[in-house]
Amino acid sequence: MPPGFESSRYGHGLDLGRAEATVLFDVLQDCAACRSRHAFLALLPKLGALLSFDHALALAGRLDRGVATTTDCVVAGFPEGWLRDYAASELPGRDALVARGFAGRGPCQWSDAGAGLEEPNALALCRDHGLRCGHVAGHGPLLGSSCSLFCFTGTRGREDRRTAALLRFLTPHLHLAFQLALAVSEPPPGGDAGLTRREREVLGWLKEGKSSWAIGMLLGISERTANFHVANIMRKLGVANRAQAVAAAIARGVIDAG
Amino acid sequence: MPPGFESSRYGHGLDLGRAEATVLFDVLQDCAACRSRHAFLALLPKLGALLSFDHALALAGRLDRGVATTTDCVVAGFPEGWLRDYAASELPGRDALVARGFAGRGPCQWSDAGAGLEEPNALALCRDHGLRCGHVAGHGPLLGSSCSLFCFTGTRGREDRRTAALLRFLTPHLHLAFQLALAVSEPPPGGDAGLTRREREVLGWLKEGKSSWAIGMLLGISERTANFHVANIMRKLGVANRAQAVAAAIARGVIDAG
DNA sequence: TGCGCACCTGTCGGAACTGACAGGCCCGGG
DNA sequence: CCCGGGCCTGTCAGTTCCGACAGGTGCGCA
Numbered sequence: 001m002p003p004g005f006e007s008s009r010y011g012h013g014l015d016l017g018r019a020e021a022t023v024l025f026d027v028l029q030d031c032a033a034c035r036s037r038h039a040f041l042a043l044l045p046k047l048g049a050l051l052s053f054d055h056a057l058a059l060a061g062r063l064d065r066g067v068a069t070t071t072d073c074v075v076a077g078f079p080e081g082w083l084r085d086y087a088a089s090e091l092p093g094r095d096a097l098v099a100r101g102f103a104g105r106g107p108c109q110w111s112d113a114g115a116g117l118e119e120p121n122a123l124a125l126c127r128d129h130g131l132r133c134g135h136v137a138g139h140g141p142l143l144g145s146s147c148s149l150f151c152f153t154g155t156r157g158r159e160d161r162r163t164a165a166l167l168r169f170l171t172p173h174l175h176l177a178f179q180l181a182l183a184v185s186e187p188p189p190g191g192d193a194g195l196t197r198r199e200r201e202v203l204g205w206l207k208e209g210k211s212s213w214a215i216g217m218l219l220g221i222s223e224r225t226a227n228f229h230v231a232n233i234m235r236k237l238g239v240a241n242r243a244q245a246v247a248a249a250i251a252r253g254v255i256d257a258g
Numbered sequence: 259m260p261p262g263f264e265s266s267r268y269g270h271g272l273d274l275g276r277a278e279a280t281v282l283f284d285v286l287q288d289c290a291a292c293r294s295r296h297a298f299l300a301l302l303p304k305l306g307a308l309l310s311f312d313h314a315l316a317l318a319g320r321l322d323r324g325v326a327t328t329t330d331c332v333v334a335g336f337p338e339g340w341l342r343d344y345a346a347s348e349l350p351g352r353d354a355l356v357a358r359g360f361a362g363r364g365p366c367q368w369s370d371a372g373a374g375l376e377e378p379n380a381l382a383l384c385r386d387h388g389l390r391c392g393h394v395a396g397h398g399p400l401l402g403s404s405c406s407l408f409c410f411t412g413t414r415g416r417e418d419r420r421t422a423a424l425l426r427f428l429t430p431h432l433h434l435a436f437q438l439a440l441a442v443s444e445p446p447p448g449g450d451a452g453l454t455r456r457e458r459e460v461l462g463w464l465k466e467g468k469s470s471w472a473i474g475m476l477l478g479i480s481e482r483t484a485n486f487h488v489a490n491i492m493r494k495l496g497v498a499n500r501a502q503a504v505a506a507a508i509a510r511g512v513i514d515a516g
Numbered sequence: 517t518g519c520g521c522a523c524c525t526g527t528c529g530g531a532a533c534t535g536a537c538a539g540g541c542c543c544g545g546g
Numbered sequence: 547c548c549c550g551g552g553c554c555t556g557t558c559a560g561t562t563c564c565g566a567c568a569g570g571t572g573c574g575c576a
Contacts, residue, residue, distance in 0.1 A: 014283065021279055025272065025427075028286055032430030141511065143401040143434070143441055169283075172290030176401070176434055183401055196522060209502025211562065225524050231564070241532085241563080243500035244467025250508050251515035253399065257508045454552060469532065483554050489534070499533080499562085 031177035040181035054154025063102040096121040101138020101149030107167040133157035139175035148175040202229040289435035298439035312412025321360040354379040359396020359407030365425040391415035397433035406433040460487040
């Protein structure tokens with residue numbers, strides 16, 4: 001009998017009631033179906049039944065040698081004042097909470113964040129704005145190179161091990177949902193750009209660093225024809241050279257990075 | 259009160275018992291934490307408690323103008339004979355079940371697959387090998403361009419609407435788990451290849467199709483120095499030219515396709 | 517039968533890339 | 547203090563790319 005069965009409640013270590021289990025299933029379904037910023041935004045309030053918070057914030061970005069760079073964000077109900085003060089502060093780019101989140105070091109809550117959290121961080125600013133409780137959880141890069149950070153805060157809220165366990169469970173799903181939302185919300189302009197099979201084939205060899213002559217050999221056509229295909233590829237993708245063509249083709253999913 | 263609460267069982271439309279709900283949570287946690295083919299393989303048997311099957315198969319590939327190409331697969335317990343016969347048949351590359359799955363057209367089971375499913379497909383072959391029940395579910399490209407297909411079959415098994423609903427719920431999570439497993443199981447050789455900040459900066463402009471002269475302008479250095487950085491990038495990545503450098507950098511996650 | 521399209525081939529010249537030479541400045545660690 | 551590394555600059559020769567010219571074949575469709 002699996003360990004979870006010993007408890008009268010559900011989820012390994014999550015200690016969920018029946019209503020919460022149903023909400024969680026709902027949220028997980030939404031996570032996998034998240035295809036826009038709006039869908040992601042709509043997903044956040046549902047978490048309120050599980051985590052109990054007033055405001056939520058999701059950041060996407062990168063962590064490079066300990067320095068966190070934010071590239072995108074979705075805000076759900078954070079106070080205007082807080083946002084303004086945060087932007088005006090020295091925090092953006094140096095917030096230790098963000099760096100910790102992007103590193104995927106596990107959830108962290110206001111009550112335990114004080115100890116062991118480097119300065120500067122947004123904790124004091126949150127308390128100044130009356131956001132007395134909160135959780136931050138993040139995730140490192142997964143399918144792609146982008147990290148995520150999720151912050152749930154407000155005047156009330158539970159800060160216990162159960163909530164931490166729930167966040168630990170949810171964060172990877174939220175990360176994937178967020179990445180999906182951001183990836184799909186900016187759809188590649190023009191899909192596959194109407195590239196022909198031959199042109200995709202040529203792109204595949206361009207990606208491998210082959211010269212026109214080599215591509216001609218590989219495809220059994222003349223070097224000139226390989227050049228002809230490359231020119232058409234560049235024209236259709238609207239790019240200036242082969243390097244950009246490869247990047248654009250990968251970005252649009254015409255070929256994969258492999 | 260959300261609709262799910264009206265039922266004495268859990269999950270919107272999934273109609274799960276307590277034990278099944280716990281298994282499902284467990285599986286979902288594993289999905290988000292899946293980092294290797296082995297982890298994905300270990301995840302499949304757990305589904306047995308929910309779907310009841312003997313053999314499982316996961317395919318990754320692409321769908322191009324209705325033609326499915328399989329690039330990778332993970333097999334859990336399929337009979338040797340079946341695999342041999344399938345490989346020897348005309349099916350690989352033309353199996354309508356695979357094409358349907360890669361198109362993400364929703365789960366499909368043996369009992370209803372006969373009607374409306376194009377030929378050729380693997381159904382007859384499965385029945386020949388005594389695999390009398392089964393489900394196929396697939397998913398289109400999500401974070402990346404790769405599609406997934408999951409096949410659960412055996413001599414026994416439920417083929418009802420509840421199982422279909424469960425598969426519909428699970429498939430996106432399985433797809434992401436599978437993509438994660440494949441993406442991470444072949445780690446980029448050498449990580450960031452020891453590229454310096456400047457070199458990553460140059461790569462970012464290469465990706466945009468800038469010439470050496472333009473990169474020099476943009477970075478406030480001479481054209482020659484830009485060339486110097488490009489040469490070092492190509493040497494470190496072990497590639498032949500800029501186009502391949504861009505592809506390799508994206509594949510390794512040094513820069514993103516953006 | 518004509519039309520569009522994918523695919524193929526050729527030449528030419530200027531621009532860009534690639535690799536190898538040789539050197540300079542600045543900074544941190546042994 | 548020297549050494550290594552990141553970063554910067556230069557020259558030179560050979561290769562490759564890129565755009566624009568002008569064509570040919572085969573296939574499906576109206």
